[in-house]
Amino acid sequence: xxxxxxxxxxxxxxxxxxxxGALTTGALQSAAQDAKKPxxxxxxxxxxxxxxxxxxxLPPYVSWKxxxxxxxxxxxxxxxxxxxxxxxxxxxxxVLYIRNNVPAPDAAIVADRDAWKLSVEGVGTPKVLTVSxxxxxxxxxxxxxxxxxxxxxxxxxxxxxxxxxxxxxxxCVVWSGVPVRVVVEALGGITPGAGFMTSTGGETLPxxxxxxxxxxxxxxxxxxxQEALLAxxxxxxPLSLAHGGPLRIVIPGYHGVNNIKYIxxxxxTPVESDAKIHKTGYRLHAxxxxxxxxxxxxWEMPVKSWVTSPLKDAKTGRVQIxxxxxxxxxxxxxxxxxxxxxxxxxxARFVGPDxxxxxxxxFVLAADLKPGSYRLVSRAxxxxxxxQPEDFPTxxxxxxxxxxxxxxxxxxxx
Amino acid sequence: xxxxxxxxxxxxxxxxxxxxGALTTGALQSAAQDAKKPxxxxxxxxxxxxxxxxxxxLPPYVSWKxxxxxxxxxxxxxxxxxxxxxxxxxxxxxVLYIRNNVPAPDAAIVADRDAWKLSVEGVGTPKVLTVSxxxxxxxxxxxxxxxxxxxxxxxxxxxxxxxxxxxxxxxCVVWSGVPVRVVVEALGGITPGAGFMTSTGGETLPxxxxxxxxxxxxxxxxxxxQEALLAxxxxxxPLSLAHGGPLRIVIPGYHGVNNIKYIxxxxxTPVESDAKIHKTGYRLHAxxxxxxxxxxxxWEMPVKSWVTSPLKDAKTGRVQIxxxxxxxxxxxxxxxxxxxxxxxxxxARFVGPDxxxxxxxxFVLAADLKPGSYRLVSRAxxxxxxxQPEDFPTxxxxxxxxxxxxxxxxxxxx
Numbered sequence: 001x002x003x004x005x006x007x008x009x010x011x012x013x014x015x016x017x018x019x020x021g022a023l024t025t026g027a028l029q030s031a032a033q034d035a036k037k038p039x040x041x042x043x044x045x046x047x048x049x050x051x052x053x054x055x056x057x058l059p060p061y062v063s064w065k066x067x068x069x070x071x072x073x074x075x076x077x078x079x080x081x082x083x084x085x086x087x088x089x090x091x092x093x094x095v096l097y098i099r100n101n102v103p104a105p106d107a108a109i110v111a112d113r114d115a116w117k118l119s120v121e122g123v124g125t126p127k128v129l130t131v132s133x134x135x136x137x138x139x140x141x142x143x144x145x146x147x148x149x150x151x152x153x154x155x156x157x158x159x160x161x162x163x164x165x166x167x168x169x170x171x172c173v174v175w176s177g178v179p180v181r182v183v184v185e186a187l188g189g190i191t192p193g194a195g196f197m198t199s200t201g202g203e204t205l206p207x208x209x210x211x212x213x214x215x216x217x218x219x220x221x222x223x224x225x226q227e228a229l230l231a232x233x234x235x236x237x238p239l240s241l242a243h244g245g246p247l248r249i250v251i252p253g254y255h256g257v258n259n260i261k262y263i264x265x266x267x268x269t270p271v272e273s274d275a276k277i278h279k280t281g282y283r284l285h286a287x288x289x290x291x292x293x294x295x296x297x298x299w300e301m302p303v304k305s306w307v308t309s310p311l312k313d314a315k316t317g318r319v320q321i322x323x324x325x326x327x328x329x330x331x332x333x334x335x336x337x338x339x340x341x342x343x344x345x346x347x348a349r350f351v352g353p354d355x356x357x358x359x360x361x362x363f364v365l366a367a368d369l370k371p372g373s374y375r376l377v378s379r380a381x382x383x384x385x386x387x388q389p390e391d392f393p394t395x396x397x398x399x400x401x402x403x404x405x406x407x408x409x410x411x412x413x414x
Numbered sequence: 415x416x417x418x419x420x421x422x423x424x425x426x427x428x429x430x431x432x433x434x435g436a437l438t439t440g441a442l443q444s445a446a447q448d449a450k451k452p453x454x455x456x457x458x459x460x461x462x463x464x465x466x467x468x469x470x471x472l473p474p475y476v477s478w479k480x481x482x483x484x485x486x487x488x489x490x491x492x493x494x495x496x497x498x499x500x501x502x503x504x505x506x507x508x509v510l511y512i513r514n515n516v517p518a519p520d521a522a523i524v525a526d527r528d529a530w531k532l533s534v535e536g537v538g539t540p541k542v543l544t545v546s547x548x549x550x551x552x553x554x555x556x557x558x559x560x561x562x563x564x565x566x567x568x569x570x571x572x573x574x575x576x577x578x579x580x581x582x583x584x585x586c587v588v589w590s591g592v593p594v595r596v597v598v599e600a601l602g603g604i605t606p607g608a609g610f611m612t613s614t615g616g617e618t619l620p621x622x623x624x625x626x627x628x629x630x631x632x633x634x635x636x637x638x639x640q641e642a643l644l645a646x647x648x649x650x651x652p653l654s655l656a657h658g659g660p661l662r663i664v665i666p667g668y669h670g671v672n673n674i675k676y677i678x679x680x681x682x683t684p685v686e687s688d689a690k691i692h693k694t695g696y697r698l699h700a701x702x703x704x705x706x707x708x709x710x711x712x713w714e715m716p717v718k719s720w721v722t723s724p725l726k727d728a729k730t731g732r733v734q735i736x737x738x739x740x741x742x743x744x745x746x747x748x749x750x751x752x753x754x755x756x757x758x759x760x761x762a763r764f765v766g767p768d769x770x771x772x773x774x775x776x777f778v779l780a781a782d783l784k785p786g787s788y789r790l791v792s793r794a795x796x797x798x799x800x801x802q803p804e805d806f807p808t809x810x811x812x813x814x815x816x817x818x819x820x821x822x823x824x825x826x827x828x
Binding site for chain 2: 087091093
C-alpha cells in the first residue's frame with residue numbers, strides 16, 4: 001500500500017487550539033474543503049435542502065475502494081453510498097466507510113504484521129505481546145456492525161459541524177482475532193478495581209504538542225471484554241491499514257470510535273482516559289452546551305434500520321423494498337416497513353443467514369404499489385423490545401441519530 | 415471489465431474431435447501449456463512428487479484477483495492457494511477460484527445487467543424474463559460452498575488428466591437472488607412429468623460445430639429447486655463476469671459445474687440434457703472405462719474438510735490448527751483433528767457464525783506441540799452421521815476426492 005502523506009503541522013496546531021466539535025484533523029480538512037468547494041445535489045434519501053460537498057477523488061491509501069460506490073467527504077471520511085452495500089449481509093471491504101480521527105500511520109506497519117506490538121497493562125502479569133504471540137493464544141471470529149457515532153448527522157436540522165453522513169458510515173463485517181478475555185486470562189486476569197478497558201491507537205503524533213489533545217484513546221466499561229476481539233483480519237483478508245491493520249480492537253455493539261485502530265496499548269484502568277477524544281469528545285450534549293466528561297459517551301449503539309432500495313423510482317406492480325436493521329448492543333428481533341411515511345406499518349421478512357447478535361439483518365417487504373408518490377420508512381425492534389424511535393434528540397455534535405422518520409426516502413412509482 | 419479474448423477456432427475443433435477427460439477448451443489450453451512449461455515445486459500439502467505447472471500471470475478478465483493468493487493453472491482454471499481464504503467464514507471475491515468450461519462471454523453482457531434475459535420453460539406459462547423482472551419477483555440470500563468436481567484431483571496417485579487442484583477449487587460465499595421456486599410459482603408451476611431442471615449457459619459458441627459438444631448445460635433432479643437461487647450478487651457485489659454475471663443459477667450442496675453461469679435458459683424437462691458436458695462429462699467411472707450416461711453424475715457434494723494452518727512450520731508450544739469443514743448436501747456437525755496422521759483424534763471447535771446448512775464452518779484445535787514432525791489431518795462428520803472417509807476411490811477423471819488421508823499436511827515444529 002502507498003505511504004500515507006503526512007498532514008502539515010499547521011493543521012495539528014489548529015486542532016491543538018481546541019475547536020469544539022471538530023477534534024480531528026480529518027474533520028478540519030473536511031471543514032476547510034467544505035468552505036471552498038461548490039455544492040451539488042443532495043444524495044438520495046436526503047431532504048433537497050441538505051447540501052453535500054462535491055465528489056472528491058479517493059486518497060492513495062484507499063485507492064482500492066470502489067470509487068463509484070463511495071462519497072469522499074475528505075481523505076479521512078469516506079462514506080458508502082446508500083444502496084451500494086448489496087443484500088448479502090456482509091459489507092464488502094471495498095465499499096466499507098472510512099473515518100480516521102488522525103491520518104493512518106505509515107504503511108510500513110503492515111509490512112511485517114506479525115511483529116506489531118501490543119502492551120497489555122492492568123493485568124496480573126503485564127506484558128508486551130506481538131501479533132504472532134496473540135495468534136498463538138486463540139482464534140475467534142464474530143460478525144458486527146461498525147458504525148460511526150456521526151452516522152445520520154445530515155438528518156439533523158440544526159446543521160451541526162462535522163461530516164454530513166447520511167446512512168453510509170456503517171457496515172457489517174466479519175472479524176477474526178483473539179478474544180480479549182483469552183488474552184486477559186493468559187496474563188493472570190484483570191487487576192482488582194479496574195473498571196475500564198482503555199485502548200490506545202498507534203497513530204504518529206507530531207512533537208511539541210500535548211499528545212492528550214490528539215491521541216486516539218478510548219475507555220469502555222470492563223464488562224465489554226466479554227465480546228471484544230483483538231482482530232487481525234476483516235472479511236477474510238488481512239486487516240488493511242485503512243481499517244486499522246495490523247491490529248484493531250473490536251468491541252461489538254459499540255460505536256466505531258471505540259474500536260481503536262493500530263492498537264498499541266490495552267490497559268485495564270480504575271479511571272477513564274483523559275485523552276481529549278474520550279474525556280470531552282464523542283459526548284451527547286445540548287446544542288448550546290460545551291462537551292464535558294459528565295455527558296453520555298458514545299458507547300453502546302441503539303436499535304436502528306433504514307431502507308436501501310428503492311431510493312428514487314420504481315416500476316408499478318410488485319416492488320421489493322429492502323433495507324438493513326440491527327439492534328446495536330442487542331440482537332434485532334423484527335422490522336416493520338411503511339410506504340406512507342409511518343401512518344401504517346407491515347412486518348418485513350429477514351433475508352439470509354443470521355450472523356449473530358451484533359450483525360445486521362437484511363430485510364425485504366414485497367409491496368404492490370400503484371403509480372404515485374410514496375414515503376418509505378422502516379423501524380426495527382431489538383431483542384429487549386425497544387422500538388427504533390420516530391425522532392432522535394438534537395445534540396451539539398449531531399451524534400447517534402436513529403430516528404426512523406428522517407431516514408425515510410421519497411419514491412415515485414410509475 | 416476488459417473484453418475477453420476469443421479463443422482461436424482451432425482449439426474448438428480439437429475439442430469437437432472428442433478428447434475423453436478433457437472436454438473443455440480451458441483444459442485443452444492447460445494441457446497444452448503443461449506440455450511446454452517447466453515444472454516447479456509441489457504446493458504445500460502435496461506429495462513432493464506431484465508436479466504443478468509454473469506460475470502464470472492473471473488473465474485480463476480476472477486482473478482484479480489477488481495475484482499473491484492464487485495459482486493460475488490456465489486462463490480458465492485459477493486456484494486459491496491453501497491457507498489464503500482467511501478465517502472469517504466467507505471467501506473473499508478476489509481469491510475465490512475460477513473454473514470456466516468455455517471462455518467467459520464478452521464483457522458487454524454485464525454493461526446492462528438488468529436487461530439479461532432468461533427463458534423459463536417447462537412451466538405452466540413459459541416466459542422470457544429479464545433480470546429486472548426477476549428482481550421484482552423476490553429476494554433471498556444463501557451462503558453455500560462452491561467447489562469444483564475436480565477439487566483434490568492432485569491427490570490421486572494415478573495422475574488423471576485435468577487441472578491438478580489440491581484444495582483451492584473451493585470457497586464459501588453468500589449469494590443473493592430470487593429463489594427458483596418463487597419463479598416457478600409465478601409461472602404456473604412445473605409441467606407434470608418433468609423430473610429434471612436443466613440450466614443452459616450463455617457462452618458464445620463457434621459456428622459450424624455441433625453445439626452439443628461444447629454447450630455448458632447441466633440437469634439436476636427437480637427436487638433441487640427447493641434451495642436453488644437465480645443469483646445476481648455474490649458477497650455483496652454485483653456478480654462479476656468471471657463468476658457468471660449477470661445471472662447464475664446456484665444449487666446449494668451441488669458441485670460447481672451444476673451452478674451454470676450466464677444462465678440463459680432454465681427448463682423443466684422429462685429427461686436429462688444430451689449436451690456432452692452432462693451426458694458423459696462429469697461422471698465417476700473406473701480408470702479404464704469410458705465416460706457414459708449410466709455412471710454417477712457429479713451432483714451432490716459429500717462431507718469434506720482440510721487443514722488450512724499451519725502448513726509447513728510452527729513454533730513449539732500452543733499451536734492453533736485451523737481448517738474448513740462442510741457437509742456438502744447436508745450440514746456439517748463436527749470435525750476432528752489428528753496430529754499423528756490419523757492414529758489419534760481430538761474434537762476441534764467451530765469458529766464464528768453458522769451460515770447455514772450449505773456453508774462451511776471454520777474450525778480450530780489448540781494443540782501443545784513439542785519440537786518434531788507432525789502429520790496434520792482432519793475429518794468431518796455431517797448431520798446424517800456420515801464420516802469423511804480415509805480414502806476416495808480412484809476414478810478416471812479424478813473427481814470427488816474427499817479422503818482425509820491425502821488432504822493432510824506435514825508440519826515441522828521447532
